[in-house]
Amino acid sequence: MAGTQYAGATLEQERLAALRSYEILDTTAEQDFDDIATLASQLCDKPIALISLVDADRQWFKARVGTDVCEGPRDTSICAHAMFDEDVMQVPDARLDPRFANCPTVTGDPHIRFYAGAPLITPHGKALGTLCVADSVPGSLTPAQRHGLRALARHVVTQLELRKYARDMHVLHQRLRSAEQIKDEFIARVNHEFRTPLTAINGYLEMLGDPELPSESRDGFLQRVQRNSDRLLALVNDMLLAAQVSADSREFARVPADLAVLARTSVDANRPLAEAKGLIITAETDEKVFADVDVRRMGQALERLILNAVKFTDAGTITVRAEARDGHAMLLVRDTGVGISEEDQARVLAPFRRSADAERNEVQGLGLGLSIVKSISEGHDGEVTITSRPGVGTTISIAVPATGPYPEL
Structure with missing residues (x-):
């Protein structure tokens, strides 16, 4: 019996999902549907005609003739029975049918006696109403x-399908336009970011080929070649990582881990970079912050948050914190840098999108760092949150489901 109830509940959830996928509930009147209801009334020579869609606990009328009622409870709905009939369900006199004799629409206004309903069935066999x-x-x-x-009734479903198709095509068109825009930005960004260090390397190599170049100049040029080479390598690594953690290709090996340890390790690894810029970087952690994560990937996400903080902070401190909060394991990177405007906070999480300050100041980078962080976070069923005030600083947090604590081996 329990198995039958579970199967029934699952089928009902699938039916409701099908109904809601059409995004038709509670929409305004439309002439196409009104015309169908009018034709049904005239064809059957009945004063009342309805396109009734049966939701979880109500029936809602997309079109109606002969009544001003917009919806009614499902538990007293005749349509809730008729939508599961294989053919047109007819009730010659509802007063004589024990299923409907006590329904408010039978005992009261509009005092229904006769009823006939044709089910609205989707191409996948899901009943929507009548x-x-x-x-x-x-x-x-x-x-x-x-x-x-x-x-x-079939024509009603056809209208629903046509509207869904048109809506899906509109969404697809918007995505294609967005993808085309991202592609253009990608080409422009990569062209600029790769061409600049390559041009510099080529120029220094030409000068290094001069046999009369003083040794001290040679050493300086070699250092510049190395810096530009490191910049190119970092760009390539970011592009490869972005591809690896994209929504379509990411595969994370999640294991129990203490994010407090990860936070302290990342701070130690990036301290020389921060201190070279005159910044103070510290780790603040709860005693234990357990989560199931791919440690390598989460470390890459945290490193990019720290690098971002260093890049956009001219003076002050960077704090990396791990904490347990409201069922989540949190990693937070707080800086005292330039900040991110409210308009840019959503933008910078998309690939190749950078803040207005980064563009204005021509800060190096492809604009992949935070999109990589977002992909890694979502790959752990988590999310990224940005809290920032321009000129004051930024806090970017990664929140993933907390687990543990785990027994020590």
Whole structure:
């Protein structure tokens, strides 16, 4: 019995998901649907006609003729029965049918006696509701009227499918436009970011080929070649990592880990970089912050947050914190840098998108760092949050589901 109830609940959830996928509930009246209801009323010679969509606990009328009622409870709905019928369900006199004799629409206004409903069935076999007609006097439909009501019910579903298709095509078009824009930005960004160090390397190599170049100049040029080479390598690594952690290709080996240890390790590894810029970097952690993570990937995400903080902080401190909060394991990187405007906070999480300050000051980078962080976070069922005030500083946090604590071995 329990298995049957579970299967029934699953089917109902699938049915409701199908209904809601059309995004039709609680929309305004539309002429196409109103015309179908009018045709049903005229064809069946009944004063009331409805396109009834049965939600979880109500029936809602997309189109109606002969009544001003917009919706009603599902538990007293005749349509909730009719939508599961294989054919047109007819109730010649609702007063004589024990299923419906006590329904408010039968005992009270509009005093329904006759009812006929054709189910609205999706191409995948899910029942959405009915196209129904009703009357305050007993009656029945002729075979031709039943056939016509079924045909009009199919036309209702066709209209729903057409609207869904049009909406999906609009979304796809928007995504394609966005993808095209990202591609253009990618080409422009990569062209600039790669061409600049390559041009510099080429120039220094030409000068290094001069046999009369003083040794002290040679050493300086070699250092510049090395810096530009390191910059190119960092760009390539970011591009490869972005591809590896994209939504379509990421595979994370998640194991129990203490994010407090990860925070302290990342701070130690990046301290020379921060101190070279005159910044103070510290780690603040709870005693234990457990989560199931891919330690390498989460370390890459945290490193990019720290590098970002260093890049956009001219003076002050960078604090890396690990803490447990509200069922989440948190990694936070707080800086005293330039900050990110509210308009840019959503933008900078997308690939190749950078803040206005980064663009204005021509800060090096492809704009992949925070999008990599976002992908890694989402790959751990987590999310990234940005809190920032321009000129004051920024805090970027990664929150993933907390687990543990784990027994020590």
